Amino acid sequence: MGDTECGRDHITLGRDEHDMTSSIEEAALSTPAAEHAPGRPSADGTAARARGLTKAYGSGETTVLALDSVDVDIVRGRFTAVMGPSGSGKSTLMHCLAGLDTVSAGQVWLGDTEITGLRDRELTRLRRDRIGFMFQSFNLIPTLNARENITLPMDIAGQRPDEAWLDQVIDTLGLRDRLRHRPAQLSGGQQQRVACARALASRPELIFADEPTGNLDSRSGLEVLGFLREAVDRLHQTVVMVTHDPGAAAHSDLVLFLADGRIVDEMRRPTAESVLERMKRFDVIRAPADGAAPERE
Template identity: 75%
Template sequence: MATAVTTPKHGGTGGSSAVAARARQVVKAYGSGETRVVALDHVDVDIMRGRFTAIMGPSGSGKSTLMHCLAGLDTVTSGEIHLDETEITRLKDAKLTRLRRDRVGFIFQAFNLLPTLNALENITLPMDIAGRAPDTAWLNRVVETVGLADRLKHRPSQLSGGQQQRVAVARALASRPDIIFGDEPTGNLDSRSGAEILGFLRRSVDELAQTIVMVTHDPVAASYADRVLYLADGRIVDEMLDPTAEQVLDRMKDFDARGRTS
């Protein structure tokens, strides 16, 4: 299996990084007997801290399932998943809920903002629910990074789609989570707004030392990452470091061609 490996131009930690999340021999299956479908097939992967990782693959390849399992949003059939040194695959529901609340951030296609709250209130809502006061200095850095300083008093209905997704990004960053997961975070945005959001995610890695894992089908979006993982039939079949949009597109075309000839 050929793997494109070049020196990453992104990221600020240099050398080897600590592992923020890891999966070992993870299987996720649905159904049983003849109707059994294997979404993840003995997956091993390390997600490095302070890096931006994109997960790609054709529809049904298991990319969203992998992200959901890594994030503790879905259970595994077998295998282990660790966030930092915590194995989440055996946690009880209450502890897993607290871990997701305190240590994990999420960004999805749907902005999931409360219409009755302004931008700042939406950003701090998870911490308010948890009974934690935000770190003011950090919150100001996050707001500056995503360019929302002049929109904090606006409600979602007064914001464009791109601005609403900026609020969602700031909300994910505000509690300083160990890791942020994004499921097609630019899928509902036009190309300009999508590029802005991806730029903010890139800056959060470079300037705020954030760890981001993003599922995407878009080669341009994947080119913002330090590393692209490719899934097919529930397995990681390739990876690319320091990708360009053209390289990602060529690799996806190659996978499509293999699929048609197999």
């Protein structure tokens, strides 16, 4: 189906505004989703899975194939980074795995639930109950203070926060003395830490982070990455992070490299240096020497 025909495309257009959009969307949902218990294990240990995932934007001559039959398994309890040149399909992959975007072909599962084919309402509920999101632009509600922003998704869902967990999240992120501040009264790093706390507050099954350190100074960025790492190591959360930064990717367990809408490589136990070296090969492919035939991945 062409995306322009699809009503859910509004979500794609408003990618960065998704948290706010979904708050409104989700507020409209009145039925609690008891069947989607957060953290419910899937039978095969994958938090998310895609087979033959294909995403085309537009139609006819202007069609852009953003994802080209991607097969991927996101292992539960691991920190996965997604890297690749600009336009390689990183954000599209994340959005399709998270049910924020429709697919053109193929199947996507979150745990043991196939999300391709779910109706909008079911998908919205599934996202609300089982997924945490962090975006580069923090998407905090300006009229709410930090604590209210952190618990907003749970408040909307009618869930009571686990106070001990929330305390741990707040303390680890150094937000204890900022809870009554509104976003405008917080630094960029503090705002992203609030967004991080919000994503973790309900202990979602899977956290998707799109360039979560993109707007942060290096110290704040390291703090956020350290917390995501701890969330995986100590709290057995699953994190998928899109990043351009080899240093950020080095905090992950596994880096998936995308090029032209395909997963072309992966790297376990990455270091900033090894990721940088791998990324340089994309630069060579993108900019062949004069007269040289472009190499294909």
